[in-house]
Amino acid sequence: MAQPIVTPGPTSPTPRAPRLPRWLFWLIPLALLPLPLYLDQYRQYVVNLILVYVPVAIGFNVVIGNLGLLAFCNVAFFGIGAYTSGVLALKLGLPWWVTILPAGLMGALAGAAASVPALRGVRLFYLAIMTLAFGELLRWVYIRWVPVTGGSFGMSVPPPNVFGWVLDNEGHKYYAFLALAVITVVLTDRLLRSRFGRAFMAIKDNEQAAAAMGIPTDRYILLAFAWSGFVVGIGGSMYAALIGHITPIAFDLTELILQFAVVMVGGLGSLTGSVLGAALITTAPEFFRPFPGFLELLFGVLIVLVILFLPRGLASLLARLHPLFVDRYYRD
Amino acid sequence: MLVARAVEAGYPGKQILFGVDLHVARSEVVALLGANGSGKSTVLNTLSGFVRPQAGSIAFDGEEIAGRPPHLVFRRGIIQVSQARDLFTDMSVEDNLRLGAWVRGGAVAELLDSVYRSFPRLAERRRQQVRLMSGGEQQMVALGRALMGSPKLLLLDEPSGGLAPAFVNEIAAIIKALKARGIAMMMIEQNIKLALSIADRFLILRNGRVSEHHDTRAGRASEEEIVRSIYL
Numbered sequence: 001m002a003q004p005i006v007t008p009g010p011t012s013p014t015p016r017a018p019r020l021p022r023w024l025f026w027l028i029p030l031a032l033l034p035l036p037l038y039l040d041q042y043r044q045y046v047v048n049l050i051l052v053y054v055p056v057a058i059g060f061n062v063v064i065g066n067l068g069l070l071a072f073c074n075v076a077f078f079g080i081g082a083y084t085s086g087v088l089a090l091k092l093g094l095p096w097w098v099t100i101l102p103a104g105l106m107g108a109l110a111g112a113a114a115s116v117p118a119l120r121g122v123r124l125f126y127l128a129i130m131t132l133a134f135g136e137l138l139r140w141v142y143i144r145w146v147p148v149t150g151g152s153f154g155m156s157v158p159p160p161n162v163f164g165w166v167l168d169n170e171g172h173k174y175y176a177f178l179a180l181a182v183i184t185v186v187l188t189d190r191l192l193r194s195r196f197g198r199a200f201m202a203i204k205d206n207e208q209a210a211a212a213m214g215i216p217t218d219r220y221i222l223l224a225f226a227w228s229g230f231v232v233g234i235g236g237s238m239y240a241a242l243i244g245h246i247t248p249i250a251f252d253l254t255e256l257i258l259q260f261a262v263v264m265v266g267g268l269g270s271l272t273g274s275v276l277g278a279a280l281i282t283t284a285p286e287f288f289r290p291f292p293g294f295l296e297l298l299f300g301v302l303i304v305l306v307i308l309f310l311p312r313g314l315a316s317l318l319a320r321l322h323p324l325f326v327d328r329y330y331r332d
Numbered sequence: 333m334l335v336a337r338a339v340e341a342g343y344p345g346k347q348i349l350f351g352v353d354l355h356v357a358r359s360e361v362v363a364l365l366g367a368n369g370s371g372k373s374t375v376l377n378t379l380s381g382f383v384r385p386q387a388g389s390i391a392f393d394g395e396e397i398a399g400r401p402p403h404l405v406f407r408r409g410i411i412q413v414s415q416a417r418d419l420f421t422d423m424s425v426e427d428n429l430r431l432g433a434w435v436r437g438g439a440v441a442e443l444l445d446s447v448y449r450s451f452p453r454l455a456e457r458r459r460q461q462v463r464l465m466s467g468g469e470q471q472m473v474a475l476g477r478a479l480m481g482s483p484k485l486l487l488l489d490e491p492s493g494g495l496a497p498a499f500v501n502e503i504a505a506i507i508k509a510l511k512a513r514g515i516a517m518m519m520i521e522q523n524i525k526l527a528l529s530i531a532d533r534f535l536i537l538r539n540g541r542v543s544e545h546h547d548t549r550a551g552r553a554s555e556e557e558i559v560r561s562i563y564l
Contacts, residue, residue, distance in 0.1 A: 195434070202420055202431050209418035212380065214406035214435035214481065 036171035044170035051177035053278035055184040059232035065269030068204030073114040076135035079251035081236020096160035107233015115225035142248040154247030267313025339388035350540040359514040363527040366537035380412040381405035409484030421463040432480030468499030488519035
């Protein structure tokens with residue numbers, strides 16, 4: 001079998017970008033380890049907030065970037081994670097570290113629930129509005145379910161505690177957060193490089209063709225949503241530990257737009273981009289603080305500029321600087 | 333190998349097939365002819381699982397597959413190469429081919445090798461984005477990708493549709509080579525000359541039913557006669 005059937009045409013080999021050695025990645029968290037020695041409590045808090053937004057952006061990106069579905073329920077997962085962590089700590093007296101996994105699992109459950117419209121074939125703006133409604137529905141639950149959530153006033157969460165060690169300053173929280181951020185990045189990277197990630201890519205590119213290739217698309221859509229919910233739920237648990245007080249207003253549409261901005265500015269479908277976006281969008285308001293009233297304006301202009309000149313986000317800027325930074329599981 | 337009986341299918345609010353009976357034997361090539369709107373594509377889409385039949389049975393190697401989702405039908409070895417070609421246009425040639433073997437995994441490298449030997453043109457462009465290729469080359473990617481799934485039965489929806497004449501000949505050569513390898517095929521083809529030169533048998537579909545069938549091996553049917561029975 002397999003004699004050439006067709007005469008060869010002209011050759012046009014396209015080169016492949018060189019690959020970055022994997023171990024180099026670990027230098028980044030290592031280099032970040034001594035950070036608390038140089039930062040005051042406030043700056044450390046801002047850095048911690050960046051670390052909260054790392055899993056939040058990564059999870060969001062899996063669904064809207066890698067899977068390519070317009071689902072806007074990220075804030076729902078974020079809120080579920082935060083409330084799960086908070087309720088378990090406050091009502092059951094569990095230490096924070098024990099609540100992290102349940103927060104992720106509840107997020108995953110919410111993800112599975114939020115995937116139902118997508119599994120029924122709802123797409124594009126219809127999917128966007130339905131998933132948006134899911135987040136708002138949960139916010140209504142936070143407000144109405146007063147005995148558990150504390151209603152509009154929210155609930156105060158006891159200071160986080162890891163193996164009996166109370167994380168009572170920002171520097172201590174930093175190490176726990178850094179570990180969680182690294183774990184979520186590494187696990188998501190693994191997922192996206194596996195055959196699961198390739199299935200997401202195929203579904204994003206051409207869902208019908210993916211099904212025709214024997215890919216059970218429904219199962220992978222469900223998986224992407226659940227993974228997104230899991231990772232973002234962990235982010236929610238970190239948020240509860242960082243802020244110490246959770247209220248329904250923290251999970252409203254403004255927050256969703258902020259998270260969307262993190263993903264868009266960072267770069268759709270890029271893990272590196274999610275991290276960069278989290279860093280930029282979280283710290284940008286700090287730089288604009290000397291100009292009261294202009295903050296929102298400058299913030300808006302920044303986002304417009306990035307979208308206008310870097311439609312693939314900050315990650316594409318890096319990729320343009322050096323082929324080593326080209327994301328391998330997202331092409332276009 | 334494939335036996336469909338009294339298949340009724342369609343889209344919400346519009347039934348297209350009203351009791352289609354057909355069969356494909358092992359290593360046999362069957363052409364499906366018919367006027368526009370006679371339901372040819374719907375037949376293929378129903379066989380491959382993209383359209384759920386409302387009634388009737390479809391047996392493949394003795395197993396009932398009617399109403400199974402496309403990915404399970406694919407696993408049985410029925411692979412469709414559709415008219416829209418359904419390629420992953422953002423991905424490279426090689427990524428497309430690899431996805432063709434997604435279900436089986438395993439000896440992907442050998443399969444790739446054999447597809448590249450059959451299609452040297454694809455080997456040279458393995459890193460090229462499919463979006464940037466000509467219609468004929470895309471059709472080759474689609475066929476190559478189907479071969480990656482080691483098909484038992486290929487469903488071809490107008491393999492020569494919209495291609496330049498030079499490519500029509502190449503694609504015809506490819507399909508003949510596949511036939512020589514013993515792969516069973518059911519093809520829709522508007523180019524009747526092409527269809528008759530490859531097919532062992534042909535069926536004519538009219539208003540969602542098989543109105544005639546002919547065996548090209550039994551004797552040459554005149555082209556004109558066939559065209560008349562399709563359209564008049």
